[in-house]
Amino acid sequence: xxxxxxTYSDLQTWLLIMVRxxxxxxxxxxxxxxxxxxxxxxxxxxxxxxMLYGVVDHPTLVFExxxxxxxIVIKEAICGLLIGLGAQLCTTVTSLAGFIVDMETGxxxxxxxxxxxxxxxxxxxxxxxxxxxxLMIVTGLYQYLVSALADSFTLxxxxxxxxxxxxxxxxxxxxxxxxxxxxxxxxxxAVCCMLLLNSVLGILAKVAPQMNMFAVGIQLKVLSGLTILxxxxxxxxxxxxxxxxxxxxxxxxxxxxxx
Numbered sequence: 374x375x376x377x378x379x380t381y382s383d384l385q386t387w388l389l390i391m392v393r394x395x396x397x398x399x400x401x402x403x404x405x406x407x408x409x410x411x412x413x414x415x416x417x418x419x420x421x422x423x424m425l426y427g428v429v430d431h432p433t434l435v436f437e438x439x440x441x442x443x444x445i446v447i448k449e450a451i452c453g454l455l456i457g458l459g460a461q462l463c464t465t466v467t468s469l470a471g472f473i474v475d476m477e478t479g480x481x482x483x484x485x486x487x488x489x490x491x492x493x494x495x496x497x498x499x500x501x502x503x504x505x506x507x508l509m510i511v512t513g514l515y516q517y518l519v520s521a522l523a524d525s526f527t528l529x530x531x532x533x534x535x536x537x538x539x540x541x542x543x544x545x546x547x548x549x550x551x552x553x554x555x556x557x558x559x560x561x562x563a564v565c566c567m568l569l570l571n572s573v574l575g576i577l578a579k580v581a582p583q584m585n586m587f588a589v590g591i592q593l594k595v596l597s598g599l600t601i602l603x604x605x606x607x608x609x610x611x612x613x614x615x616x617x618x619x620x621x622x623x624x625x626x627x628x629x630x631x632x
Contacts, residue, residue, distance in 0.1 A: 385442070386431050389531050391422040392446055393453035397522050400457030402464045403506065403515045421519070429526040432533065448534035452631050455541070456525060459548075459627040460518055463620040466552060467505050467612075470559035471498025477560070477567040478598025479591050497602065501559070501612075508613040517617075521624055529631055537630045544626030548619070555619060559612055566601045567594060 395418035398404045404414065436442045475481040475495040484493040494502070509515060557564070570593060578586045 382434070383431070385434060386531055387422065387426050389434075389446065389449045390425050390429065390526070391418060393449045393525075394418050394422045394425065394522065396450045396453030397457040400454050400461055401518055401522075402461050403509055403518070405457070405461065425523060425526060428523070430530060432530050434532050445532050445534075448536065449531070451536065452525070452529060452534045453522075455627050455631065456522060456624060459544075459623040460620050462548065462552075463616055463623055464502070464505060466555050466616060466619075467501035467559070468494055468498040469552070469556040471495045471501045473556060473560040474563040474598065474602070477564055477594075479594040480598065500602070501609075504609050505613055505616065508610060512613070514617060517621075525628055528628055534631050537632075540630035541627065544623065544630055547626070548623050551619060555615065558615075562605045562608075563598060563601050566597055570594065570597055 395415070398414050398418045398421075404417070434442075434445065436445060472481070472495045474497040475483075478497075480496055483496055485496055485499045486493060570590075574586050574590045574593070577584065
């Protein structure tokens with residue numbers, strides 16, 4: 374006869390697992406898209422929490438009052454949120470790179486609605502975000518995110534979250550120092566092309582002052598920008614690899630700051 378016992382202590386442990394997983398789902402890329410129904414997010418969080426409950430270790434929780442247990446719940450929520458947010462921040466670099474490209478090519482006045490963030494974004498930023506999301510699905514990056522969350526229960530046991538503000542701040546500062554560099558490296562082909570084009574237009578403005586270089590330059594910038602985006606489309610997989618590498622570094626730094 375099958376005997377399944379589920380004590381009050383087991384319920385407390387399962388709730389802590391669910392809190393970390395659910396906050397991760399609502400913050401991590403791909404899972405936190407606004408076009409994903411909330412019922413699907415909640416269902417995935419409950420299902421994955423139940424699966425992890427039978428795999429992860431169940432340490433003995435030490436608390437005497439409801440307030441102490443609430444503090445443990447808050448720490449677990451912060452842990453899941455930071456892991457998901459660390460991965461999400463790496464994907465937003467594509468929006469910054471697209472904004473830089475549109476500023477150089479003269480398309481920054483045109484904005485499109487991003488269904489993921491429900492905000493206005495640049496045209497090139499939307500293209501980069503869609504391409505990265507597609508590559509993330511094709512390459513199975515979402516599986517890495519799920520496995521990273523599962524491994525976090527081994528490195529950071531349930532109820533054993535120790536927030537180290539110095540390490541977390543150091544990891545965040547190191548990432549932000551690379552944030553602009555990554556975005557500029559993505560937009561570098563367009564920036565170099567526009568710099569060369571502006572130099573040519575400046576020379577032509579001196580040689581032929583009767584020509585309206587402002588009107589001609591706007592059209593040439595848009596045409597050159599679209600051309601350089603088409604030519605550099607083959608570099609999108611390398612850009613995705615670069616972002617994924619940085620994402621792994623950020624996740625490791627976030628987890629180390631909570632061990």
